[in-house]
Amino acid sequence: MASKTASIRNQRIINNTLIYAILIIASIVAIVPILWMLSSSLKTGIDIYMLPPEWIPSKPQWGNFHEVLTRVPFFTYMKNTVLVTGLGIIGTVLSSTLVAYGLARINFRGSNIVFMLILATMMIPPQVTIVPQFLLFRELGWNNTLAPLIVPEWFGSPYNIFLLRQFFVALPRSLDEAAMLDGLSVYKIFWKVTLPLSKPVITTVSITAFMFFWNDFFKPLIFISDDSIKTLTLGILEFKNSFNVIEWNYLMAAAMLMLIPCVVLFFVAQRYFVEGISVSGMK
Amino acid sequence: MVGRSLSNVRENGNMKRNNLAGFIFISPWIIGFLLFTGAPVLYSFAISAFRWNLISSPEFIGFDNYVTMFHDSLFYKSLSITSIYTLFSVPLQLIVALTAALLVNQKIRGAKVFRTMLYLPSIISGVAVAMIWSWMFNPKFGVINQVLGWFHINGPEWIYNEHWSLPSMILMSLWSFGGAMIVFLAGLQDIPGYLYEAAELDGASRFGKFLHVTLPMLSPSILFNLIMGIITSFQVFTQAYVMTDGGPNNSTLFFVMYIYQNGFQYFNMGYASALSVVLFVIVFIVTMLQLKLSKRFVTYDK
Numbered sequence: 001m002a003s004k005t006a007s008i009r010n011q012r013i014i015n016n017t018l019i020y021a022i023l024i025i026a027s028i029v030a031i032v033p034i035l036w037m038l039s040s041s042l043k044t045g046i047d048i049y050m051l052p053p054e055w056i057p058s059k060p061q062w063g064n065f066h067e068v069l070t071r072v073p074f075f076t077y078m079k080n081t082v083l084v085t086g087l088g089i090i091g092t093v094l095s096s097t098l099v100a101y102g103l104a105r106i107n108f109r110g111s112n113i114v115f116m117l118i119l120a121t122m123m124i125p126p127q128v129t130i131v132p133q134f135l136l137f138r139e140l141g142w143n144n145t146l147a148p149l150i151v152p153e154w155f156g157s158p159y160n161i162f163l164l165r166q167f168f169v170a171l172p173r174s175l176d177e178a179a180m181l182d183g184l185s186v187y188k189i190f191w192k193v194t195l196p197l198s199k200p201v202i203t204t205v206s207i208t209a210f211m212f213f214w215n216d217f218f219k220p221l222i223f224i225s226d227d228s229i230k231t232l233t234l235g236i237l238e239f240k241n242s243f244n245v246i247e248w249n250y251l252m253a254a255a256m257l258m259l260i261p262c263v264v265l266f267f268v269a270q271r272y273f274v275e276g277i278s279v280s281g282m283k
Numbered sequence: 284m285v286g287r288s289l290s291n292v293r294e295n296g297n298m299k300r301n302n303l304a305g306f307i308f309i310s311p312w313i314i315g316f317l318l319f320t321g322a323p324v325l326y327s328f329a330i331s332a333f334r335w336n337l338i339s340s341p342e343f344i345g346f347d348n349y350v351t352m353f354h355d356s357l358f359y360k361s362l363s364i365t366s367i368y369t370l371f372s373v374p375l376q377l378i379v380a381l382t383a384a385l386l387v388n389q390k391i392r393g394a395k396v397f398r399t400m401l402y403l404p405s406i407i408s409g410v411a412v413a414m415i416w417s418w419m420f421n422p423k424f425g426v427i428n429q430v431l432g433w434f435h436i437n438g439p440e441w442i443y444n445e446h447w448s449l450p451s452m453i454l455m456s457l458w459s460f461g462g463a464m465i466v467f468l469a470g471l472q473d474i475p476g477y478l479y480e481a482a483e484l485d486g487a488s489r490f491g492k493f494l495h496v497t498l499p500m501l502s503p504s505i506l507f508n509l510i511m512g513i514i515t516s517f518q519v520f521t522q523a524y525v526m527t528d529g530g531p532n533n534s535t536l537f538f539v540m541y542i543y544q545n546g547f548q549y550f551n552m553g554y555a556s557a558l559s560v561v562l563f564v565i566v567f568i569v570t571m572l573q574l575k576l577s578k579r580f581v582t583y584d585k
Contacts, residue, residue, distance in 0.1 A: 019386055026383060027400040033458065034403065036426045037415045049424055095311040102308025108301045114309055121320050123510075123570045125518040127539035128559045131330065131546050132323035155315020186304045215409035217521045222547060233410040237525060240414065248418045255411040266406045270399065273406070274465055 041065075041252035048249045064253040068239070071250070074257070076228055077235035084149045084231060085213040091154035092209050093202060097164055099156040101190050104168030105176060115165070122158035130222055137223060148223040149216070149231070160205045167201040168194065204272045211262060232258055324563060331557035336550045348557035358558070360533060361541040364449060368519060368537065372456045373512035380463035380508065381501075387464070388471045398468070405461030413525035416455045417442065420526075442527050445534035452522055452535060463508040470504035471497070506577050513569065517562075538562060 035055075040048055042060040068074060102108075103115050137148045171194065179189045195202075217233040224230055230238070236254045240246065266273060331348050335341035352358045387398045407415075419425045420441035428438030441451040474497065482492045498505075519537050523529055529536040529544065536544075542562065546555030 016389075016391060019389055019391060023386055023397045026386075027397055030401050030404050030458070032426065033415050033419055034407070036419060040418060051424070053424065053426070053429060095315075099309045099312040102305050106301055106305040106308060108305025109298075111305060111309075114312075117316070118312065120570055121316065123514055123517075123566050124320065124324075125514075125539055125562065125566065127518070127520065127542045128563050128566070129320060129323035129327070130542070131552055131556050131559060132326035133319065134546070135326070135330075135552070136318075136323070152315065152319045154311070155319065156312040161312065186301075190308075211406065211408065215411070217409050217524075221524075236414075237410055240525075248421075251414050252418065255414045258411050259407055262406050266403070274402070 037252045037255055040249055041256045043249045045247055045249055061249065064249055065257065068250055068254045068257060072235055072239050072242075073227065074232075074235070077230050077232045080146060080229060081214060081231040081233075084146055084216075085210060087150045088153045088213040089206050089209045091150065092157050092160055093206055095154055095156040096160035096205065097195070097198070097202065098190075100161045100164030101168055101194060103161070104165045105171075105190075105194070106186060118158045118161055122162070126218060130218075134222055143223050144226050144229060146224075146229060149213075149219050153213075157209075160209065163205055163208070164198075164201060167198065171197065200272070203269070207265065207269055207272050210265065214262060327556040327559045327563070329556075330553055331560050333553045335552040337552060338550075341553070344553070348554050351554065352557060352561070357533060357536065357541060361536045361538045364534070364536055365517065365519070365538040367449060368453060368456075369513060369516040372453045372516050373509065375453070376457055376460050376463060376512055377505065377508055379457055380460040381467050381505075383460065383464045384467035384471060385497075388468060398464075401464060402461035405459045408459070409521050410525055412455075412459070413522045416458075416522075417526045420451055442535070443531065445530070445532040448527055448531060448534045452519070452526075455522065456516070456519075463512070466504050466508055467501065470501045474500045502580060506573075506580075510573055513573075517566065 039053075039055055039057060041064055042057045042062070043054070043064075044059075044061055047054060047057065099118075103111050103118075133148070133152075134143070137143050142148050142151075175193055175197075176189055179193050184192065215233060216231070217237075220231045220234040224234060227235075227238075236251075236258060239254055240251055330341075332343060332345055333341040334344050334347070383401050387394050387401065419427050420443070422428055422438065422440040422443060425441070427441070431438040439447045442448045478496045478500070479492055482496050487495060518539060520539050520543065523535045523537050523540045524543070527535045529540050538558070539562070542555050542558045545551045545558060
């Protein structure tokens with residue numbers, strides 16, 4: 001009996017060691033690219049081609065960041081990105097919340113069909129509609145402005161609608177019924193009862209939207225050509241293409257600068273990242 | 284009787300009011316759908332019947348663009364590249380994510396720290412990822428071949444070689460499995476403990492429990508990750524554009540990349556639209572298949 005418990009304990013120790021070993025290796029693989037980027041961003045143009053590579057640069061080149069900020073109109077790109085991200089988030093959160101509420105809490109004819117349709121449009125790659133959209137915005141004279149990146153986002157985005165709907169469906173019906181007995185209309189219930197309860201999910205959706213707008217590349221590539229209107233992703237790419245020989249240290253510094261807001265946001269609001277994704281996967 | 288019909292009238296009124304309110308709430312999406320999805324898809328069908336370079340006026344050519352496509356070797360190539368990428372990247376990512384979730388879900392110290400580290404790559408996306416990996420894939424100075432060199436392995440040229448470029452992109456896609464891992468983790472935590480206890484009483488082995496309890500209970504999460512994975516791999520563009528520009532020798536010419544090239548580099552609006560229509564049809568078929576599949580294989584217990 002004693003030897004049996006001992007063997008079970010041994011088995012558990014072996015198991016745990018194995019689990020730790022795999023997790024540690026996996027974590028290293030996950031983190032190395034980020035450390036490699038950081039390390040490269042602090043090297044001189046010569047040291048970056050040193051063999052074997054130096055993981056911790058002996059003379060960290062903080063000036064690389066300054067070089068990136070001054071060699072391209074970085075702050076112009078940043079301003080445009082902030083504008084698109086800010087207005088995009090406001091638009092998509094407002095519109096997606098409305099639509100999701102309608103689908104989840106109001107019992108109206110055709111709501112299921114609309115919901116299926118919304119899920120189906122999530123499947124359509126943006127490239128499918130890009131030619132007509134380009135032509136439409138050309139007619140409107142919006143190409144080479146930030147409008148094509150922002151305006152379509154004010155009509156609800158399928159993924160956000162989906163996420164919010166999951167949350168609204170799970171709210172107890174009794175809330176609405178009590179408010180209705182008090183004589184509140186659906187619009188007032190939405191505004192005064194549901195929205196205040198929805199802060200967590202709205203935060204989650206805002207974060208998802210932030211990551212999307214901040215990193216969006218395809219639409220800026222299609223719609224924007226003027227340097228003064230470029231967003232960060234597009235501007236940084238131009239920066240890459242401006243070299244005769246790619247200067248990886250500067251490129252890694254640029255990538256770092258672009259990532260900092262995302263990383264900061266992640267560590268400040270980690271809970272919402274994780275929760276949002278798990279809510280969406282629930283059913 | 285009178286009371287009943289009165290309440291019927293009221294019910295009827297409620298329903299009408301609900302229909303109106305519902306419509307008002309969803310109207311943003313309806314307008315957006317018509318303007319930015321519905322109309323463009325129809326418009327794509329229309330443009331695909333023309334030859335048009337944006338400068339001269341469009342010339343009607345009927346189905347010629349589709350006939351051209353039929354003989355276009357790059358059309359087939361890009362189609363197979365996107366398919367191969369999807370067939371490998373999506374299942375591999377699911378396996379990696381599920382394994383990671385199972386490990387992080389163990390009752391061990393530091394599980395949260397591991398979860399954070401494994402998730403971290405997923406907050407980096409787009410151009411930044413593409414640039415980091417371009418540099419990591421550098422055959423001589425990149426970190427991957429450096430590490431392989433420790434084990435005396437001569438690493439390949441990765442994205443700079445036409446036989447390795449697509450596998451490189453698949454490999455790179457495995458780095459961002461964090462989102463899928465979190466979905467699996469939530470799914471795992473929703474599985475009630477008594478199911479495992481019951482399986483144990485039946486004498487199920489560890490693997491048996493995984494096969495007969497964990498997997499079926501996770502089927503909604505698997506389906507969700509599968510669908511999200513397919514959506515993402517159909518849209519792969521940024522990596523290919525930034526890292527290889529579709530090369531070398533068109534070995535990473537993803538289908539959406541080919542649409543982009545035709546539309547916005549060669550200005551063949553008609554041909555690009557015809558390709559878009561084909562992609563739309565493919566996406567439509569895949570969506571239908573997924574719906575069928577989910578009805579058959581997904582266990583919902585609630």
